[in-house]
Amino acid sequence: MELLLLGIYAFIAWLIFSKFRLLPWNIITGSITIVLPIIALTVLVLTLNVIAPSSEDVRVIRYVVQVVPQVRGRVIEVPVTGNTPVHKGDVLFKIDPTPFALQVKALEAQLVNAQGSANKRTQDLVAATAKSTAVRSQIDLATRRVAENRELVAHGAGDRFALEQAEATLKSLQADLAGARAQEAQVRALLGATVDDDQAEVAQIRAQLETAKWDLSQTTVVAPADGVVINLQLRPGSIVTPLLQNPAMSFVENDYQVIALFDQNELRMVAPGDEAEIALKTIPGKVLKAQVVSIVWAQGQGQLTPGGLLPLTGAEPTPPGRFAVRLEILPEDRDLFLAAGARGHAAIYTDHIEEIQILRKVIIRVGSYVNYLVLKV
Structure with a gap:
């Protein structure tokens, strides 16, 4: 651009001094003609560089995304080709889902068993409560017999052996009641440990099942956005791992x-x-x-790396x-x-x-x- 402006200026000067001879060429006019464009062009360029x-x-x-799978496994399909446009959600590659599907089935079976165990505990609680109620009734009856036998023995009309037998029966029933209460408390504790309205064991297996289903869904890796895969080296049979240091491809x-x-x-x-x-x-x-x-x-250059040494300004000039x-x-x-x-x-x-x-x-x-x-x- 500077050369273009100088060319235009030189053409105008040629018209003034040579073609039409509007001004004479001497030391004064020549000096002004030479110095003026240098000063004007310098000011123009310096001003233009600021405004x-x-x-x-x-x-x-x-933006480049390093595609790293969430699960480890063997690649069974790579439907994309390198440097070919793909859309968000298109399949990039698939990992063998067999071990993850088997894990889902195993946890589904465990969940069914755990839910069955939970139902059985409910029945055990009903049985333990009924047993406690029955033992309390027997204890009430045994307590009255002991009291009657003691009164008869105290008046000399009763049999001491019968009193001792009634007292032994009462102690045995009291021990049975303590066992029934302990069993009832144990069942209630198991039933009382809940997470999101599920028993703890059921909730734990359900969480493991959801994790396994998520792992299974991650065996199909899709494009995170519209774009292309560059330098595609992944092939069926390769083993991919969820390590940031070892991405499967660059997107x-x-x-x-x-x-x-x-x-x-x-x-x-x-x-x-x-x-x-x-x-x-x-x-x-x-x-x-x-x-x-x-x-x-x-x-x-506005950042210093932390360290035990003093910052170096360097013997060579910093760019x-x-x-x-x-x-x-x-x-x-x-x-x-x-x-x-x-x-x-x-x-x-x-x-x-x-x-x-x-x-x-x-x-x-x-x-x-x-x-x-x-x-x-």
Whole structure:
């Protein structure tokens, strides 16, 4: 753009001094003619870099999901192919469900047995309660007989052997009542231990059954979003494990974000909502409309790693840190495909001196057409 402006200026100067000879060429006019464009162009470029900063480092970043299965097993089917679009919910791969299905059946059988045991305990409680009631009635009768025998013995009309026999019967019944009460209390304790209206044993097996069913459902792994599988190496017969260090595949989502890196002193007047334009090398001749979402006011050089050593400033100069600006593509260009890792250049237009920002827009458009050129031998 600077060369274009200088060319236009040189053409105008040629018309004035050579073609139409409107002014004479001498030391004064020549000095002014040479120095004026240098000063004006310098001021223009410095001003433009503040009110409409540009970046040659624009990156399209897509979200990458490391697909890790929730269960361990042998892969029996991989219906997707690499670098082919899939939709959210499409099956990525299947794990052999046999051991998980068997575990579900085993726990279902245990649940039935536990529920049967719970019903039996209810019947045992009824029986224990009835036994306690019957023993209490017998104790009442035995107590009256002991009292009658004692009264007869006290008046010399009774048999002491009969009294001793009645007292032994009463003690035996009292021992039976204590046993019946203990059995009743035990059954009541088992029935009283409940979780969500289920007995503890039933609730525990039910929870194990739900976990087993969930494990069974995880043998089919589906796409978390719309996107593509990159570098697919998974094949039937492979063993997959639920380890973060060993993902089964990498899934690249269709959702993306555009990041532009700017020098630190270029962002003084930039604010969220400012208009922006992007020219990517993968789409030559096209200028994408965007706006500033946010400025990431942090970067790695602002952080020190904890340790026992003093921070090193380093003998070599540290490269200047840049701040990232997140740009959002506007709706009219949002349906365009932007490849992950696509590079290009961008410009942000602030609310200051908008009259000269047209120069930056021209530069962006010229650069977008330059992207047509493949400069290599």
